[in-house]
Structure formats: structure tokens, C-alpha cells
Amino acid sequence: MTESRVERKEKTRRAILDAALALSADTTLVALSLRQVAKEVGIVPTAFYRHFPSIDDLGLALVEESLDTLRTLLRELRHSVGDDAGSIIDGSVTVLVEQVRLNHAHFGFIARERFAGPQPVREAIAHGIDLAERELATDLAHLPGTDQWSEVDLQTLSSLIVGAMVTTAERLLTAGPGSPAERKIADSTRAQLRMMVIGAQQWRSKR
């Protein structure tokens, strides 16, 4: 009863976003019809236009959201710093598993739409991941032990790490949350990150 108009509007907007996320979970945005979404939300098809000009724009909003939870993940990672490299890695993977579990829908969305979505959506995702890579590179530069690294090398390492994380996230998505496969992936990723870090450490001294 006592609901302002903006509140109501925001509510159905959320409902539309959630419905689109749920409905596209087992296909893609490009295979999602405006009418399906409207039916799921419980509104008439034409009412959709009160919120988004098209499905593609809906998609862009979802990208924004999903990239936001990706950034949250990265922020979370930075806060989980331990003393030695080993505990940093362990913590990071734990956080990754946790976040993917928690935001299954968003990470799944990114994985699906990254290459198969409408082109503006693809571009937005690519740009977001690119940004994350750059941020990680500057973060790495502030870490002790990387003082002498060249910019190119820092970018190379950060691209390697982000790539591994994306791959791991995708693997985690196909494995059920809490499944034994999930644990195996986590362990494997920890080992891989350790390999990378060892390689990176040796790398500098080798040049």
C-alpha cells in the first residue's frame, strides 16, 4: 500500500533483471525473448519498455551488475592478504570458490555472454576484464619483491593470473557447489598458482 512510485518501479526493474538472469541461465541472452521475461515477471509484454528500450540494454545492465560482483571479488582478494606467498594463494582460492558459489548467476552470465552475447555486451565484458587485469598489475607493482620488474612483465604476470582465475571460475561453475569436484578444482588451482609464483620469482632473476 504505502509504496512510492519509484519504489514500485525499482521493484519490477529488479524483478525483470532477476527473471532475465534466471531465464538466460540455460541458454543465452540472444535466445531470450522480451515476452518470456515479461511472462516470468508477471507483467504484460509492452510494459517491459517502461524499463528498458530492448533486451540488449537489459543485457548491458546485467553486465554492469555482474562486473560489479567481479570487482567485489577482486577487492575481497586484496583484503585476504596473508604473510607469505603461500597463504595469500590459499586465501585467494578460498575466496574465489566462495564468491563463485555466492554469485553463481553473475559469474555464469559473464562466462556465457563473454563470447556469445550481443556485441555491446561482449565489448563491455571484455573491457571490464581488461580493467581488472590492469588494476592487478598496478597492485602487483606495489608488492615487495617486484620493484625491479618491467611494466611488460607485470602485465604478463597479471594477465596470466587473471586468465587462470577466469578459467578456474568457469570450471567451478560447471562443478556443482560443494561437490567433490569443486574441492579438486580448488586444490589444483592452488598448485597452479604456486607454480606460477615460483616461476615468476625465478623469472626476474633470470633476465
Add this chain to the structure above:
Amino acid sequence: MTESRVERKEKTRRAILDAALALSADTTLVALSLRQVAKEVGIVPTAFYRHFPSIDDLGLALVEESLDTLRTLLRELRHSVGDDAGSIIDGSVTVLVEQVRLNHAHFGFIARERFAGPQPVREAIAHGIDLAERELATDLAHLPGTDQWSEVDLQTLSSLIVGAMVTTAERLLTAGPGSPAERKIADSTRAQLRMMVIGAQQWRSKR
């Protein structure tokens, strides 16, 4: 004139596959209609059924094809062995760039459908990549220097390498063939692989 019936049939079958590959290039299989394909080929919609029961089955045929060129890539990689680890890496990346350039359509198809395609298609791709990973692991086991590696470690390393290759292939796809971006990706990948190999070598002695 002088064309047997099987020849004709094979010809239109190929035309259908090619049309589907071309049409799905900027969307997805799930957004591809039987009628679009038929129109592109130049046959009437119902004639499609003479070759495939459904679009999904067409998709499975395309997966088979694409996985075949993936296997070709891996075979090619094995043949490009050099003396030291460095030249192996350089050669491998060169081959990867070359093959992705040559089979742009197939690798693009795999990248798109891996997570967004119809489920049977997704499963087939996952299985194919899984198989490639396993094959690489047994190949690594036959390499000198890995005698003492445990099976788990071999799988970990091969998963890391395959993951990096898939990621690189995806990056190459978004970069234009012959573009400066392509060269940058190749160089970066070479550096990453070197890091991994160094890490892996140190890894064994560390355990």
C-alpha cells in the same frame, strides 16, 4: 550433370554446415533458425530435414568438426618439438597462432558454444577438452625430466597449459589475424609459458 546422388547430398550437407558456421559467427547456435540456414544454402526449409533431424544435431556435427581441428592443432604441436624447452615453447605458440588464423571459424565456434550452446553441444566440447588435457598429461609423462612427477602433478600442469592455450586462442580470436595485437598476445603467451615451465621445474625439486 554427371554427379551421383551421394555426391550431391554430401555437397549440400557441407553447404549447410558452412552456412551454419557462418551465420552463427556473430551470435550463437541457439539463436540460429532452421529457416535462416535453409535460405543461406538456397534450399527450402523442409529440405533441411533430409540432412539433420534438428539444429542441435547440426551443432553436434559442427562440434565434431571443430574438435577435429583442435586435435590437429595438438598433433601439430607435438611435431614441432625442438631441442630445448625454449624452442618448444616458441614453436608451439607459432603453431597456435597459425592454426587459429587458419581455422578461425572452428575455434570461434568452440569459444562461443562452450558455455552458451545447447547442452549436448556444451557437453561434447567439455568432453573433448578434457580428453585433450589427459592426452597432454601422458605426453608430458614421456618427456625427460618428469620421471619423478606424480600423476596429480602431471594433470595439474597439463590443465594449466591447456587452460592457457584456450585462453590464448580466445584472445587471438578477438584480435584480428595479422594485427599488432596478435603479435603482442603471442609474445605475452610465450613469456607466460616460460614462467610456467620454470615454475614446474622448480616445483618438482621443492616437494
Add this chain to the structure above:
DNA sequence: AGTTTCGGTGTACAGACGTACACCCAAACT
């Protein structure tokens, strides 16, 4: 109190979709 704004409704239409069915005709069998 009177008016405007705006999220949601209902009807309506043209186009694309998958697919069933009857048909054609040249190649391939007997």
C-alpha cells in the same frame, strides 16, 4: 481540487518460426 505523470493493461498486426503433408522427378536399383 484539478491536472499531470507514468507504470501497467488489452487489443491488434505483420512477420518469422518449426513442422506436417502431398507432391515431383531423376538417379539407382530389379
Add this chain to the structure above:
DNA sequence: AGTTTGGGTGTACGTCTGTACACCGAAACT
């Protein structure tokens, strides 16, 4: 020579799609 096979055609259907248009009613403004 006569018959069967099978790739391709054309029509026809019911369903789903995006979207245009006129309308409603309550919240928000004046």
C-alpha cells in the same frame, strides 16, 4: 523396361515474436 528411392519443392497450419496504439487509475505535482 519398370519400379523404388530419396533430395528437393510448395502449401498450409498454429505458435511465438517485437512493437504500435489507445486506454486506465493512482501517485505526484500545482
